[in-house]
Amino acid sequence: MELPELAARWMHALTSTAYIPLSRAEIEQALLESLRELPESPESVANRLVSLHATGPDSLSATIELLSPTFELPVLARLSSAYAQAMRMDAFDQQEQIKVAIVRAKQRVERTLKVSQARFQEVFASSALGIAITDFDGRCVEANDTLAEIVGLESGADLTGRQLIDFFHPEDRTALASSYRQVRAGHVDRFRDQRKLIREDDEPVWVHLAASLLRDADGEPTHHVTMVEDISELHLLQRNLDHQLLxxxxxxxxxxxxxxxxxxxxxxxxxxxxxxxxxxxxxxxxxxxxxxxxxxxxxxxxxxxxxxxxxxxxxxxxxxxxxxxxxxxxxxxxxxxxxxxxxxxxxxxxxxxxxxxxxxxxxxxxxxxxxxxxxxxxxxxxxxxxxxxxxxxxxxxxDPHDDARRRGKYALAASMPGAWEHGEIEIVYAPVHDLETREVLGAVARLHWDDLSHNDTMALADSTGLSLPIGRWLLREACAQAARWVEEFGDRAPTLHVALGALQSRDEDLVADVKRALDETGLPPERLRVALDISSVLAGDDNAAVLHDSGIVTALDGFHGGHDELAVLAEVPVRAVITRAPAPDPDSPLRQAMRDLIATVHSFGVRFGVDEVHTLTDAEHWRSIGADAVIGLLPALTAAEVTELLTTAPSPPPEAS
Amino acid sequence: MSEQVSWVPEGLDTGMPSAARLYDYLLGGGHNFAADRMLGEKFLRAQPNARTIARLNRAFLRRAVLFMMDNGIRQFLDLGSGIPTVGNVHEIAQKADPEARVVYVDFEEVAVAHSQLILEGDPRAEIVQEDMTKPDAVLKAARETGLLDFTQPVGVLTVGVFHFVPPEADPSAILAAYRDAVPRGSYLAFSQFTQDLQPEEMAGIVEVMKKSQNPMFPRTMSEVEGLFGGFELVEPGIVPLPLWRPEGTNTDDPDKAGIYAAVGRKV
Structure with a gap:
């Protein structure tokens, strides 16, 4: 038989006796080389077979059977004995290897064990609970320092060999011993209890305790482990603190x-x-x-x-x-x-x-x-x-809706300081018209923020405590602007009217603030009209009088025509009152009353002004019953717009038409 | 504190036979002990063809790995790899491409220690000690080796091990977890004992293994099919070991092969 054919047949015979992790072609090639080598060196062929893992129980006999017609018996005998030797060496190697593996595995397990023990020791030593391990006679085998502290001893070692149960109150001992027996017998996994310990100094200590079984590797119970929690003193205090927190x-x-x-x-x-x-x-x-x-x-x-x-x-x-x-x-x-x-x-x-x-x-x-x-x-x-x-x-x-409104207002109020700081609150100037001459008497400086009117903005400012700083700012800025207009346009410059909020009207620094504004900006005092909130004079505040004495013309804003208000007009030297009211309908009996009121105001030598008059018709109604001036006929303008108007318009400034 | 001191793992006792060393023995290896060989003899009495079955199973592993390599797989997760014996996955794969990477998974202490010995000096193969029936832990440990890139297809191998997974461990959920962890185009190679072939011998094996650490649970064709959810079986489907893409002409009797083999592709 030709060697390649013999190699192919050998390959088939061997692969059915052992698993050789190579492709068929590779095996065949290796075997063909072996066949050529065999007469000279059966030992190396044997080694090759073993290293190929052709080591099944029947691998050798299949080989001999297949090769015996072609090769001499002495060659096959040498092959057989070399194969047996190689197998033995291979088995030794493998056994050696598996033993090394076993040793390593054991070492690792022991290492894990040591780590576990170290962890246990750490828990044991650092636990805030007292821990005792006792044998079944109740003697402490090991106890931690925390337990020693609870019973009034120095260290855990002092407990070793002592009966744990002896530390409990005599009345508790019988019941405790019975509980331990229950656990030992496996009737219960563990017991929990609240008992009284007697310390070495005979002081009683209330404790929680929990006891369970320790078992060995085979699951056989060997010891009791008891955890003890001191629930007196500090613990009670702690609990009390928790209660106080809540x-x-x-x-x-x-x-x-x-x-x-x-x-x-x-x-x-x-x-x-x-x-x-x-x-x-x-x-x-x-x-x-x-x-x-x-x-x-x-x-x-x-x-x-x-x-x-x-x-x-x-x-x-x-x-x-x-x-x-x-x-x-x-x-x-x-x-x-x-x-x-x-x-x-x-x-x-x-x-x-x-x-x-x-x-x-x-x-x-x-x-x-x-x-x-x-x-x-x-x-x-x-x-x-x-x-x-x-x-x-x-x-x-x-009411969720009402709340949303309030919240909106509060949110706006909350954002006001930021808006002011960022220059979002502007000063605008609303013209004051004389109803008789239709001339512009002056310009009222007003706050403008978003879509909020001056009064809304002021009210918001009042609710945030911003009204004073904003009011001062308004006063000073407006004076500065008015001064510039006077400088630039002379007599054509509008007289500045400043309406103050309720808080500012009563502010004891008001007079000083006004004077400072005039001094610093150089605005002539006769160019300024200050409208105080009428509530300030009603409350007996003397700002209006002092301002008057300082040569500053004042008005009272928020006039309703009440008896007390009229009484004030007799005492306080003011130039005008300003009211906000719907224009009295010509057919209404109110018209006569209003006419009489205006006449009364006039009788004190005080002019009568109306704010928020937006139409000529309304203005005419007011004029017909004697009112002197109105605000609101033209929209308020920014300072720049006013300047532009003054620049482009020939004198005099535009009238309401 | 644990009531039972359980940190000494079982299975380090060389007097207790292990399935991994039994397999080695049946394959003609020497990485086994007297107890393993005694169990091996009982196994052989129940199934005289056991050595052939072991050999065929090992050969299937090789063909499956090479098939996956042909289809572009360069990284393998070998679940329940056991004692490194003849023709390990990394040897087969790295012979075809030295860059191929393998993570072996086994839970048995000695198998792990032995694998570490074998794999020392191979930066592309590692063993992690985990229970293959706990996919989350296995996948976490496998990721931590840094050897596998789970954005690329992975060859998952469970060859001759699933018959150790009892029905109550929910084998299909286990395989589903591995399937979900790997991208499309990944492969699963699977082989396990069946009672469909030689039921009497199979019953004998179950009886023999009942008293070992590794009792066995053969599965029928349809049960095996049920495990391949989410995978598309590649030709020729689920077949007795020697019929799965044999190299050349098959000369082994499929009816005596004892084990079904299959490879699926994740779709």
Missing amino acids: HDSLTGLSNRQHFATQVERRLDSQAVTLYHLGLDAFSVVNNGLGHDTGDKLLKIVANRLGRLAAEKNAVVARIGGDEFAMMTISDNVTSTVEEIQDALAEPTFVDDHGIALSASIGVVDRPPAFATAAELMRCANAALRQAKARGKRQWALH
């Missing part, structure tokens, strides 16, 4: 934070109703009868609300000085409000003082699910403010 110390009710989390928790799953209570006239009690009485009263209220909350399965909290909150799972708002008022209305005696108790209540009923607790509490607060505004013992339901 509760109001005076009344013991939940505090605002705690209440908010409770609302948050309920809000997702249930429709709730929130009641925000403000005690009526609590400050009267506090100021009149003293804070001790006030505190006692708050405790009484807390008690009553607590009782009511318990009945209604509601949550109650003290969320501010004299403010309480209650959350119910949605119920009948009216009847709950009644119940609250009834609870408060029970006769109340504090330190022999009979006190009538009532509350104003803001209610948010069934808020949308997406609301947050903070939003809800804000809404309830807003409703409470409304209720308070209506008087005592009132309640108000939160």
